[in-house]
Structure formats: C-alpha cells, structure tokens
Amino acid sequence: MTKNLTLAIEDELLDRARIIAAIRRTSVNAMVREYLEREVRREGDDARRADAWAAFFRETGTPRSGPEAGEGVKFDREELYNEVLRERGLL
Incomplete structure (x- = not known):
C-alpha cells in the first residue's frame, strides 16, 4: 500500500531537485522514494553487519x-x- 507524504522544503531546493529529476527523466517523488529505500536498506545492512561481527567475536572468544x-x-x-x-x- 502506498501512502502520501507531505514535505516542507525550501523553494530553491525544490527547484534544483526538479531540474535534476528532469535530467534523470524521473520525478522528485521517485527520487525521494529511492533515497528513503536506500537509507532503510543501508540501515538494515549495517545492523546485519554489526550482528555478524558480534557473532564472530562471540564465537572466537575475542x-x-x-x-x-x-x-x-x-x-x-x-x-x-x-x-x-x-x-x-x-x-
């Protein structure tokens, strides 16, 4: 299910984001969604990596x-x- 989100950003930032989106042939909405997906994925990757290292140190007794x-x-x-x-x- 998709939800709507309202953001408050400066006019100049939005204008520049629209230019970048046009160059990339996408939308500001898609850029924000992709950014959030990347951040959530990275956070999960970091947590998994930390868990793996913790397990490594536990298993080795270090x-x-x-x-x-x-x-x-x-x-x-x-x-x-x-x-x-x-x-x-x-x-």
Whole structure:
C-alpha cells in the first residue's frame, strides 16, 4: 500500500531537485522514494553487519572492548581483511 507524504522544503531546493529529476527523466517523488529505500536498506545492512561481527567475536572468544580486549584469540591483519572481503563477497 502506498501512502502520501507531505514535505516542507525550501523553494530553491525544490527547484534544483526538479531540474535534476528532469535530467534523470524521473520525478522528485521517485527520487525521494529511492533515497528513503536506500537509507532503510543501508540501515538494515549495517545492523546485519554489526550482528555478524558480534557473532564472530562471540564465537572466537575475542572481546571487542574493555580490559579483556586483546587477550584470548589473536588475529593477524590479513585474516581480518580476508574476513571483510568474504563479507563483501569479494573472496
């Protein structure tokens, strides 16, 4: 279901947004909707990524902060980079 939303923005900003929308052959409405979709998706991605890293540290027994941080299982830089690359689907 689609809902209507009323926004209050400055005239100059709206004029410039309309120009950009025309160049992109879309509408200001579509631009705002796409922006909000991107932000919501990114927020979800960030939360999933944080959960994944928290699980990683829990599983390895490596504290993320506090006086115990750095004790326990050690990882070298390359191993952590590889973990990030795997997370991003690059490895």
